[in-house]
Amino acid sequence: MRRQRRRPSRPIPVVAALQDWLAREGRAALETLDRLIDSPLGTLMTVGAIAIALALPATLFVALQNIERLGGSWDQSAAVSLFLAEDVTDEEAAEMASLIGARADIAQVELISKEAGLAEFREYSGLGAALDHLSENPLPAVLSIHPAPEIRTRAQTQALLAALEALPGADFARLDTQWAQRFHAIVALLRTVSLLIGCVLGLTVLLVVGNTIRLEIENRRGEVQIMDLVGATRGFIRRPFLYSGAWYGLLGGIGAWLMVGAAVLWLQEPVGHLADLYHTQFDLSGLDLRASAALLAAGVLMGTLGSWIAVGRHLSHVEPD
Amino acid sequence: MIKFDHVSKRYPERGEAIKDLSLDLAAGEMAFLTGHSGAGKSTLLRLIGLLERPTRGQVIVNGRNLASLPQRKIPFHRRQVGMIFQDHRLLTDRTVFDNVALPLVAMGMRRREIAKRVRASLDQVGLLRLERVLPSALSGGEQQRVGIARAVVARPPVILADEPTGNLDPELSREIFQLFERFHQVGVSLLIATHDLDLVASMGHRTLRLHQGRLVADSGNW
Structure with missing residues (x-):
């Protein structure tokens, strides 16, 4: 009875019920x-x-x-080591370095020549005298490459590695990621x-x-x-x-x-x-x-x-x- | 309005409080329930308010068989039955107004409507001026009238009272009973359990006497 009497003043029952409900819950x-x-x-x-x-x-x-x-x-600063083929001369390596350094996705390239590599190895390995008996330098030249800051994701890095390895004279590329992993x-x-x-x-x-x-x-x-x-x-x-x-x-x-x-x-x-x-x-x-x-x-x-x-x-x- | 059909209620600890009891209270009828303590008066009222369920038999209130009422429908049944207790059962930390408003708040009524109804109810029991007071500041008779106002505020067709004047002196008791008489006159069914035999006799309503769970006397004045 009461409900029927109220109805005319509240034309939309659903809205009114919702308002009532909200008012009650709020209170x-x-x-x-x-x-x-x-x-x-x-x-x-x-x-x-x-x-x-x-x-x-x-x-x-x-x-x-x-x-x-x-x-x-830190990931951004992870360097790529690009090992060059053995028959690549230091002059060719330097040429490659400048070529790679010009790429947009590379921030910086540093050449570590065969001799520099051997000197470094001699210094850190403790094999100094033994190395003197080698008739030939067994180490390849290495390009230490820092990718541009835009290269962030793993996929981008992998793509860059593949591109570097595909270059003539390149042997293989390695990302220094072990510590990152x-x-x-x-x-x-x-x-x-x-x-x-x-x-x-x-x-x-x-x-x-x-x-x-x-x-x-x-x-x-x-x-x-x-x-x-x-x-x-x-x-x-x-x-x-x-x-x-x-x-x-x-x-x-x-x-x-x-x-x-x-x-x-x-x-x-x-x-x-x-x-x-x-x-x-x-x-x-x-x-x-x-x-x-x-x-x-x-x-x-x-x-x-x-x-x-x-x-x-x-x-x-x-x-x- | 209230019908008991061969109802028994057994408590595991106390045995049978109600034994094979049948009675019929017509709509708008006012009746007293008398008998010694432990005769089963309270149990009978509790069965009507569904505070208990019978062990055997059926209780029908307002045409509805309570046995078939699922647990979740009980609140809606209780809104049809106003209950008054000897100890008032008021919330001591709420004002008189808030106490009386409880049944309406529980029904989800709108605030303005609640205020109107609560004031009407308090006016009926003569306590309108005390609506902002806490129950503890009231006398026993006044507290009971708050309890009555709460029982009638939702305008239930049935009112049950369990020893409503148990703690009151004769003068106050008479006032309370006169209040019940007024509800009776507007068509509410009332069942009042009481020890106050003199008062019952002077009111001239139907009287049901219980003894050890059985209905032993029914003045049948209807």
């Missing part, structure tokens, strides 16, 4: 936040625990990101480790929120019973607890974000100083917009999930009496 969310603010100490402790649990994986993420960036800048393997390992740590700490967030919500349900047992008596649905009774969890998660996420931001800001200067000592420039990057959004979303998600679990486990035990 429930704000009322829950009010309640959290009313007990600041407990809220702060829960939020702090969540913030720390989230800040750790976030810090690892930032560290990895920076390490990878550092690795990227090791570096990438270590980074990959760190990535896996931090994912693992992230999972464990995510579980911690679930437990912290779950326990807090369990206590909240205990404290509001009377209220839950009365809501049950006056005809509130399970969903309605559950709602404020879920919002509690979501707020804890969001506030914890914000706390974690601040912690990571403070750490980056704090480390900026020492890292800059260290880079200076290596005659390079390196700025620590913090959480970008996407990573920040992901951090907050993870907080909200974990918080809601944690309270969902607690509500499912503990609310059903509250029966009217």
Whole structure:
């Protein structure tokens, strides 16, 4: 009856229902936040625990990101050694060097002639006297080539190597990538480790929120019973607890974000100083917009999930009496 | 409005609280439920409000067989049944207004409509001027009237009261009963469990007497 009477003033029922729903949810969310603010100490402790649990994986993420960036800048400086055929004379080698040096995808070429190579080998190998007995220099000439900064990806590098090897007089080209491969393997390992740590700490967030919500349900047992008596649905009774969890998660996420931001800001200067000592420039990057959004979303998600679990486990035990 | 058909309720710890009980309460009827403590009055009311389910037999409220009501529909059934308790069951940290508003909030009613209904309900029980007060600041009689306002605010067709005047002196009890009489006059069905036999006698409504879970007397005044 009442519904029919209302209809004329609200011409689009779907929109009106949506508005009602939004208004109700918004009110429930704000009322829950009010309640959290009313007990600041407990809220702060829960939020702090969540913030720390989230800040750790976030810090690892930032560290990895920076390490990878550092690795990227090293990748660019990876040199290519182009070994020339044995019958290539030093004059021909010099000609090749200037030819290659003119290419757009090459930054710098350095010729290591047969003699220079032998001298170097003599110096570093410790075989000095033995080498004197050789009738002929067995070492080929080598061109040490630094690709242009535009050559960044593995595919580009591989293409460049192939092109160099195809040159007449070239024997084979080798990229000095072993250390880079090791570096990438270590980074990959760190990535896996931090994912693992992230999972464990995510579980911690679930437990912290779950326990807090369990206590909240205990404290509001009377209220839950009365809501049950006056005809509130399970969903309605559950709602404020879920919002509690979501707020804890969001506030914890914000706390974690601040912690990571403070750490980056704090480390900026020492890292800059260290880079200076290596005659390079390196700025620590913090959480970008996407990573920040992901951090907050993870907080909200974990918080809601944690309270969902607690509500499912503990609310059903509250029966009217 | 309320029909019990050979209903029994057995508790594992206490045995049978209700034994093969049948009764029929017509729409708009007001009846008292009397008997000693432990006679089964509370259990009978709890079966109507679906706080319990019977072990045997059927309870039909407002034409609906409660046995066939799934768990998730229970809240909607409770909105049809206003319940009043001896200990009021008020939320001590909420104002009188908020307490009375609970059933409407739970129904998802709009705020303006809630305010209108809550004030109308508080006006009926004579507590309109106390809407901003916390229940702890009220006397026992006033607290019970808040409980009554909460039970009637959603305008349920059935009202159940379990010893509503158990803690009140005779004068206040009479006032509460007169309040019930007024709801009866506008067509609400009421079932009131009470020890107050003098008061019951003076009101002249149907009286059901329980003894050890059985209906032993029914004045049938209808």
